[in-house]
Amino acid sequence: MTAVLELRSTTKVYGEGAGEVHALRGIDLAVDAGELVAIMGPSGSGKSSLLTIAGSLEHATSGEVRIDGVDLAGLSRNQKAALRRRSIGFVFQDFNLLPGLTAAENVSMPLELDGTSGRKARTRALEVLDELGLAERAEHFPDDLSGGERQRVAIARALVGEGRRLLLADEPTGALDSVNSEAVMRLLRRVCAQGAAGVVVTHDAQLASWANRVVFLRDGRVVDQTTPAAGPESLLSTVAPQPS
Amino acid sequence: MFRKEWRQQALILGLVTIAVAIAVAGSTMAMNAAGATQPGFGSAGATARIPIADPARVPALIASAEARYGSVEVIGHRDTTVAGSADRLDIRAQDPDGRFGHSMLALRDGRYPTAVGEVALTPAVADLLGAGIGDQVELDRKDRTVVGLVENPTGLGDDFALVAPDRGRSATTLVLLFERPGTAGRSARGTGTSDPRSTDESGLASVPVMIRGDNGPVAALVLVAVASAMTLVGLIAAAGFVVVAQRRQRQLGLLAAIGATERHLRLVVVANGAIVGLVAAVAGTGLGVLGWALATPAVEAAADRRLGRFDLPWGVVLGCAAIAVVVSVAAAWWPARRMARIPVMAALAGRPPSPAPVHRSLLVAMAALVAGVAAIATAIPHGDDVKPLLLIAGVIAVAVGTVFAAPAVIKIGAAPAAHLAFSRRLALRDLARFQSRSAAALAAITFVVGISVTIVAIAGVNQYRTDEGNLSSRQLLIEIAGPQADPTADPGLSAEQSAALDARAAAIGSEIEGADVLALDVARRPATSDPADPMLNEPLSVALSVGDHSWRHLGYPPVATPELLEHYGIDPASIRPGTELLSGDHRDVTILDISRRDPGTTKVQRVELPPYTSAPRWLITEHALHEHGWEAVRSGWLVDADHALTTDEIASARAAAADAGMTIEVRSSQDSLAALRTVTTGAAALLALAILAMTVGLIRSESARDLRTLTATGANSRTRRALTASTAGFLGAMGVALGTAGAYVALTAGYHSDLGRLVPLPWAHLATIAIGLPLLATAAGWVLAGREPSGFSRQTFD
Amino acid sequence: MSVRHALLALLSDGPKYGLQLRHAFEARTGEVWPLNVGQVYTTLQRLERDGLVASDGSDDGPQKGYRITGDGTTELTTWLETPPEMAQPPRDELLIKVLVAAQVPGVDVHAIIQTHRRHLIESMQRYTSVKADASDDDVALALVVDAELFRIEAMVRWLDTAEIRLPRLLASAPPSPAPTAAEEQVAAEEVRS
């Protein structure tokens, strides 16, 4: 089985000459279907750059980026846009929703952009919103929603439609309290368990621990990663304190 | 804070600068045009033209004129022939520093003549005589030294030889310039006898005084134009600043969050407005003056008069500049006030201030529109007597009304958003959400469209309808003397000459199929009646009394020959006995006969005569001819065909007439008015597009985050283009609708006494604006938008 | 949490049998903290001896009933309000390891820190998956797991901070004096002997 997302010796350089910034210096990373990967690293280590490149929003300076085996370098702008409409779901930290559209319209946006009829797109959007417990907020505008609700709407949009293969989230819980953050992560984890591949960028170890695998980034390189989690029974042998 | 917004600032600056430049150049041009309405008056309010038979009478005449009219400037004309040529030449004795006439003389080279025996020539006369400065020329059988080259700046075609002023001693015709009687002259009048006419031996009392036409309407139009231009500057600046203020919302919110007071916040924005206003005022004035300076040669050629390149109405120019600054500050202040008042958290989140309730602005709009309509209607009552300030107030009120209607129009227009396709829906929602900035943009576009629709419509009103103009397209007027020739100088024709010309005219007429040739005669006192007064040779004219023994000359009425009466379908039997003048003019006209004590007693009968200005509009009856012993003198022929004349027919008639030393006149085409409409339509479209580009550019660039979200969700460049295009197209369409409606509200008010003049509507031009502008806007939006946003990995703070 | 106080808490809402107490105890602390079953009965005996609980007097074992006494309630309240032991930093060992690593030449402190970080996060992942798999209304389990997660997260954050501070420590530490020739000789002789 090929990985949903695959980066091979991917590099990214911003600017030129003296102002050159090497944001990524050769990243190798594969994310399989059903897997949620968290990316951690200090500020400026290239996490967001990695995510935007994986999401085809920016192109890599060198190296390969494949989504479902397709090399992004070979796609036109329009093909990439279509890929984003159909296969990739993005959740950003804050500029997620269009304030001019209702929650339902925001969620149905990728479908409508893709040519689905307005009514059908709306039905799908309402389904997803319902699933995320936002059914009664569907007609509200983003300005009227709480931060957590907004983020859930954004996730709903990232999920809507069939064939979402890749979920990319950049600090998706930035403005949320820990309970809301946990709800968001729980949601991402569930969605991935159903067959998508997910990548979450975060500073927060607690959130990262929701992932199946945590990848550590430093100065644009992958420096380490956790091995797939062992079962709970191993807990006592590690850090669990002894009962008194 | 300014650095990041240089693009927006530059746009606003550019537009305000252009608006100021247009206002400066336009008002200068209009002011100059206003001065051009009546050549020959200089700065005088009235003029009298007195033929001199006996030079000895001149001093008494002048003294009596001064007693009667106060300060009087005397210009002597002496009509001579040029030796060895058939050309006639006017030797003019005029003071270059004369109180009223100085504007009619300008030195091109050398100096003005000051002594007897010195002369200055206009360039054409110098050519004719083959003389230059320093040469000797023989004029009027006297040798004179040419000391300079001169011209009449108010009539570059005016050719003469200027000699030193001599109080009319050598003149054959005296022209007196003075204030309009009844105004400044009144005090001077008191120094004379209580009834000058009864003691008047000079005959001055019988000389009709020509009153300068009132150019109040023109001045009013200039003011209206300047006021409109300034309103436009204000609207554009406001539209720009609203957007900039909204762009700054977060920064302002941040400032507020760290403790800046409302005053601080306003100061930031207002200072910005002041800077933009100042720079735009200076640059715009410079550009306007430069534009005017560059345009003067072309305008001079067209206007046939010299225009001072730096002879600007400085008051108006400085006014424009000052208003630009004030208006920019106000335009910046208003949104700043709103911005400074929105809650800090909303500002930080970049949320727009919640839209003001639409019904309130709609009420204001209604009130302003009603007031404006009322003001315009009272400012332009039936007739010419325009009240300029009221008119300006009315125009501004209508403009304000349409501006206040803008939010409602946007709200109503955006209502169907939910049922539209994605990008259109989003565009409309954003326009409705950011109500103040889209309303400001809409107002500016509306105003541009309104102005241009008004100009197009007024040009249409002024365009002759088929039954108006100088002549019908079926008619041709053959004139013995050129149309500009001075009838007083007409030596009269001998019988053979007259017969030969009759034959020529008949021949010209016979070239045109189905044409009647009607001889036109003017009435004249017999040359023998008083040999001492050659003025009596002048044909009898029709004049309009303007009060106090003063008349405005209207024209020379032809004699009502049986052929003419028949041609115009007037039954001779229907003419009441004793009638002297048949008039097709609704005004109170009279035959101006200076040999009568009171010329106002003409017996006039109204008849139906077509309102063509060069065809007969009045007829002197044969009864009047017999009664006063006047004689009929041939002046020309009216050729009336059964079809519109073709260009070929006109060309051959013109050639034949020229051969016989005659000229012809045909219906003038008024190409310039048509051109004005087209140019206005185009200019309006361009200006509206510029405003659209600015506002739409600002509105959409403002939602850069939205674009990023869209792109991340998979919108391609088509969606982004469609978004910008729909925004521009919607604003364009709404602007056209609102502007056209507003313009016609104002026009209806202005022409309420004669609404028929507004039809037929200028459909072609209106359609061009109504369809073309939104289409162009949409297309421009489509072409210019679509760039993929960048910087996804960085959170922006804009 | 001491077993003593846990039992007092369980008895505070009504008398229970020994077996009941044992089941409740297991249910609340879950798989995370399984304890020796015998502990329940021995602790109960001790509580009775101290007068904090009273029994119905029947023979020892699962069928014996217990209820809390007035002294027991006082003890429970006092305990609830007493601040937890804070005297000893729990990351003592980690702290020492990192400090030592910074001193031992040839050891990459960053690598050491990263290794610890990875271990810590791996264990967090395990706790989180316990939480993820648990049913939503198992509040007690979630609380226990959260407590562990926050504790480990604190260690991770301490590591993050340490990693930023350490280069400074390394830069400012005086270089350990180079061994003198005499010392080297002594050392060599010691090896030989």
Ligand SMILES: Nc1ncnc2c1ncn2[C@@H]1O[C@H](COP(=O)(O)OP(=O)(O)OP(=O)(O)O)[C@@H](O)[C@H]1O
């Ligand atoms: N558009 C850009 N132009 C120039 N440099 C950029 C751009 N985007 C990112 N960078 C630089 O690339 C480096 C990596 O940035 P990136 O945003 O990927 O870091 P990050 O790991 O997401 O940091 P943070 O946790 O602070 O968000 C940084 O040094 C940043 O300054």
Ligand SMILES: [Mg+2]
């Ligand atoms: Mg980042």
